[in-house]
Amino acid sequence: MNKRNLLLLAGVLVLSGPAFVTGCKPKQLITQVQSGVAEKVYVAPGKHDEFYNVVSGGFSGGVAIYGLPSGRLFRQIPVFSQNAESGYGYSEETKPMLNTSFGYQVWDDQHHVSLSTTKGEHDGRWIFANGNNTPRIARISFETFRTEEIIEIPNSAGNHSSPFITENTEYTVAGTRFAYPLDDEGANPDVPLDDASFKKNFKSVVSMIAVEPKTGRMSIAFQVLLPGIDIDLARAGKLKSHGWIFFSCYNSEQAHTLLEVNASQKDKDFIVAINWKQCEEYVKAGQGRKSHVKYAHNVWDERTHSATSTFENQTIVLDPTQLPGIAYLMPCPKSPHGCDTDPTGSYIVGSGKLAAIIPVFSFDKMLRAIAAKDLEGEFAGLPVLKYASVLHGEVKKPGLGPLHTEFDGKGFAYTSFFVTSELVKWNIATLQVVDRVPTYYSVGHMSIPGGPTTKPHGKYAIAYNKITKDRYLPTGPELTQSAQLFDITGEKMKLLLDFPTVGEPHYAEALPATLVEPKSKKFYKLEENQHPYVTKSEKDARVVRDGKVVHVYMTAIRSHLAPDNIEGVKVGDEVYFHITNLEQDWDVPHGFAVKGSGNSELLIMPGETATLKYVPSRVGIAPFYCTDFCSALHQEMQGYLRVSAAGSDVPLTFGLGDTAKP
Amino acid sequence: MRATFYRFALMETLRPVTRLLLALAALSLVATFFLPLWQIQLWAPQYPEGLTMKIWLHRISGDFDIINGINHYIGMKSIRAEMFPEFKIMRPLVGLVIGLGLLPALTGRRRWLYLFVLLLFVGGALGMLDYCRWGYDYGHDLNPKAAISVPGMSYEPPLIGYKNLLNFVAYSGPDYGGWVFIGVGVVAVVLSGWEWRLARLLRAQK
Numbered sequence: 006m007n008k009r010n011l012l013l014l015a016g017v018l019v020l021s022g023p024a025f026v027t028g029c030k031p032k033q034l035i036t037q038v039q040s041g042v043a044e045k046v047y048v049a050p051g052k053h054d055e056f057y058n059v060v061s062g063g064f065s066g067g068v069a070i071y072g073l074p075s076g077r078l079f080r081q082i083p084v085f086s087q088n089a090e091s092g093y094g095y096s097e098e099t100k101p102m103l104n105t106s107f108g109y110q111v112w113d114d115q116h117h118v119s120l121s122t123t124k125g126e127h128d129g130r131w132i133f134a135n136g137n138n139t140p141r142i143a144r145i146s147f148e149t150f151r152t153e154e155i156i157e158i159p160n161s162a163g164n165h166s167s168p169f170i171t172e173n174t175e176y177t178v179a180g181t182r183f184a185y186p187l188d189d190e191g192a193n194p195d196v197p198l199d200d201a202s203f204k205k206n207f208k209s210v211v212s213m214i215a216v217e218p219k220t221g222r223m224s225i226a227f228q229v230l231l232p233g234i235d236i237d238l239a240r241a242g243k244l245k246s247h248g249w250i251f252f253s254c255y256n257s258e259q260a261h262t263l264l265e266v267n268a269s270q271k272d273k274d275f276i277v278a279i280n281w282k283q284c285e286e287y288v289k290a291g292q293g294r295k296s297h298v299k300y301a302h303n304v305w306d307e308r309t310h311s312a313t314s315t316f317e318n319q320t321i322v323l324d325p326t327q328l329p330g331i332a333y334l335m336p337c338p339k340s341p342h343g344c345d346t347d348p349t350g351s352y353i354v355g356s357g358k359l360a361a362i363i364p365v366f367s368f369d370k371m372l373r374a375i376a377a378k379d380l381e382g383e384f385a386g387l388p389v390l391k392y393a394s395v396l397h398g399e400v401k402k403p404g405l406g407p408l409h410t411e412f413d414g415k416g417f418a419y420t421s422f423f424v425t426s427e428l429v430k431w432n433i434a435t436l437q438v439v440d441r442v443p444t445y446y447s448v449g450h451m452s453i454p455g456g457p458t459t460k461p462h463g464k465y466a467i468a469y470n471k472i473t474k475d476r477y478l479p480t481g482p483e484l485t486q487s488a489q490l491f492d493i494t495g496e497k498m499k500l501l502l503d504f505p506t507v508g509e510p511h512y513a514e515a516l517p518a519t520l521v522e523p524k525s526k527k528f529y530k531l532e533e534n535q536h537p538y539v540t541k542s543e544k545d546a547r548v549v550r551d552g553k554v555v556h557v558y559m560t561a562i563r564s565h566l567a568p569d570n571i572e573g574v575k576v577g578d579e580v581y582f583h584i585t586n587l588e589q590d591w592d593v594p595h596g597f598a599v600k601g602s603g604n605s606e607l608l609i610m611p612g613e614t615a616t617l618k619y620v621p622s623r624v625g626i627a628p629f630y631c632t633d634f635c636s637a638l639h640q641e642m643q644g645y646l647r648v649s650a651a652g653s654d655v656p657l658t659f660g661l662g663d664t665a666k667p
Numbered sequence: 668m669r670a671t672f673y674r675f676a677l678m679e680t681l682r683p684v685t686r687l688l689l690a691l692a693a694l695s696l697v698a699t700f701f702l703p704l705w706q707i708q709l710w711a712p713q714y715p716e717g718l719t720m721k722i723w724l725h726r727i728s729g730d731f732d733i734i735n736g737i738n739h740y741i742g743m744k745s746i747r748a749e750m751f752p753e754f755k756i757m758r759p760l761v762g763l764v765i766g767l768g769l770l771p772a773l774t775g776r777r778r779w780l781y782l783f784v785l786l787l788f789v790g791g792a793l794g795m796l797d798y799c800r801w802g803y804d805y806g807h808d809l810n811p812k813a814a815i816s817v818p819g820m821s822y823e824p825p826l827i828g829y830k831n832l833l834n835f836v837a838y839s840g841p842d843y844g845g846w847v848f849i850g851v852g853v854v855a856v857v858l859s860g861w862e863w864r865l866a867r868l869l870r871a872q873k
Contacts, residue, residue, distance in 0.1 A: 563736060
């Protein structure tokens with residue numbers, strides 16, 4: 006090689022060097038989208054989606070409704086958090102919904118949803134949703150998409166393994182994510198935080214909340230006392246395993262500090278199997294301890310358009326160390342999260358967050374092990390079944406960090422993997438992995454339409470990812486949450502669509518639109534409105550003073566509020582605007598807001614009455630108006646309230662048009 | 668040949684088959700007591716499902732509350748049952764028509780049949796005229812203080828068929844009850860035409 010060639014080679018190397026230094030991105034890290042997927046998620050303008058996707062709103066405190074396959078967001082239902090947009094938690098009618106034994110709670114962390122079932126199949130009646138922080142369960146109507154009931158769970162902290170339901174929605178369940186000293190009246194909850202105190206004072210409780218089949222009304226039927234272990238997720242048995250419910254738990258180490266390390270020491274934690282039918286027998290027989298506690302029960306009445314909050318004061322607590330046959334522990338590798346029963350009710354899939362296998366338990370084997378007293382030993386007085394005796398088998402090398410499994414009804418299971426960021430499809434019978442797809446990034450939970458039921462609708466899998474990073478246009482440090490839709494009709498899963506989500510979804514369900522769409526309510530009938538402050542006709546609109554309290558009986562119809570001129574209100578008065586929307590047509594809400602009210606707006610649906618409290622703080626004119634673009638003359642839908650000084654003698658007058666002062 | 672064919676039918680009174688059909692036709696008018704006569708439908712971009720108003724012998728039904736809610740912007744009167752004093756007399760009138768239809772069926776008198784046909788047509792024409800008069804008034808007599816006033820625009824609904832009215836497409840046409848009336852009219856005309864021919868043959872033979 007002559008000098009010239011050498012120089013040339015050196016030049017080429019120097020110039021192309023950086024390409025080798027940065028390397029090439031491995032192929033599997035590049036999103037693979039096949040051609041033709043756009044058609045599969047395209048829902049033409051004006052056409053409806055095939056599925057409703059009911060998605061937990063995480064720290065938004067509500068539930069979000071999307072369409073599938075389009076991924077379009079339709080509605081955010083306020084549940085556990087105040088919502089200034091709709092007035093939920095601000096209007097006088099909705100304030101009681103957020104009442105608890107701790108008083109009014111403005112926020113909660115909404116983790117999981119559960120859709121009502123009959124014979125294990127979706128029936129389109131209700132959505133159940135849990136509040137994780139201040140333990141509660143809510144029930145949402147599929148007719149109105151509104152929160153109809155919230156019940157507080159006493160003797161509990163961190164209601165995570167909730168609101169999973171039994172086959173015919175006999176029960177929705179709650180469980181203690183934080184082991185916690187019970188709330189019994191008279192007991193001293195002021196206990197030290199140390200090992201000895203933890204073992205002695207901290208308990209975990211599973212609550213079975215009965216659901217009245219016609220009205221959906223919830224009541225705590227009984228609670229099962231467990232040792233201080235952190236209960237994580239749950240699924241009820243179905244078909245052959247109907248009558249049982251399974252809870253995963255972590256921290257069987259019973260650590261109270263640095264759980265990251267201290268709760269990850271043992272090879273196995275547990276899946277707790279509870280025989281709730283046996284529990285019912287004990288309750289019927291008068292067994293169990295009465296626990297005197299205080300918890301709120303808030304119910305929305307659609308006729309009065311108002312909620313009431315009452316306090317209940319007792320639960321029945323069953324102690325499985327005293328009452329045999331109701332609780333068994335199945336060892337499950339490394340801090341299990343998901344605990345999912347397959348559509349036949351034969352298998353329980355545990356997903357150890359730190360495990361490198363997926364254990365699949367057999368319900369039949371569990372029953373045999375119980376009958377044969379095939380025990381490994383005891384944990385805090387509870388029988389621990391032998392792992393090998395209850396195991397159907399293990400899925401080998403599925404990935405790292407399995408979290409949750411859903412089913413397609415064709416014999417396959419789909420497990421989400423947080424650490425390896427993928428969905429893995431495997432055969433339940435053979436335990437062989439058949440397909441895997443990457444998710445972007447770090448999938449937490451996943452959902453298949455009907456996945457937790459006895460009759461999955463299949464078709465799609467949706468991954469709810471925890472990390473978004475570069476998937477969308479950036480919006481500063483705080484990014485959107487993200488879901489990904491996969492086609493699972495073929496042998497291989499195919500990525501179809503990314504769509505942003507609200508809050509941080511921890512779980513979701515989907516059901517065919519045909520189960521819900523036909524019964525969706527269009528408006529409330531005015532003649533059925535039994536609100537105590539309803540104004541059914543404009544001629545009844547009026548303002549009434551009662552001491553320092555002023556009631557404004559106001560009506561809203563396109564395009565005026567009646568009355569729209571009010572005088573004689575004074576600083577320090579308590580003014581209640583009771584606004585009735587007189588419209589009787591679909592999609593004609595009216596809104597209401599007053600300047601400087603320190604309160605939210607109201608959104609009032611046709612035929613509904615809602616109340617905004619307003620305490621005027623200074624003398625002057627307070628304009629009010631309709632906040633919902635209701636009509637061509639929406640902008641004219643406005644009025645004035647005159648606020649006079651506290652001692653003023655301005656008489657109370659009101660009017661609209663001809664009845665206003667000239 | 669024709670005369671021979673019709674010979675059996677040549678009699679002074681209406682033929683039995685005519686009388687039977689006539690009785691059935693007259694009695695079928697009872698259905699109009701239970702069926703809407705006329706329908707008005709309105710579509711707009713915001714109302715893809717359409718708004719419908721039905722006119723019966725004695726009442727209106729359908730979405731007229733919603734229609735009123737929209738129409739007040741352009742100053743149209745509120746549609747309510749009191750607007751139509753006709754509702755008080757329509758059912759007795761149709762009762763009378765049924766009676767007059769049964770009369771030739773029972774007596775067999777040709778003249779009663781012709782009178783019945785005449786009555787049906789005059790009645791129908793008067794009805795349409797009345798509807799037309801109402802529609803004109805409803806579309807033209809607008810509140811001068813209305814929020815929206817389009818110079819030169821009136822909102823008379825179509826007598827029959829389709830018409831564009833601002834953002835709405837309006838349709839007007841017979842409903843089930845109306846079709847019963849039309850059907851009875853057709854039957855009565857055909858029968859009387861037939862009987863007229865027979866009467867002429869009879870006279871010729873004489």
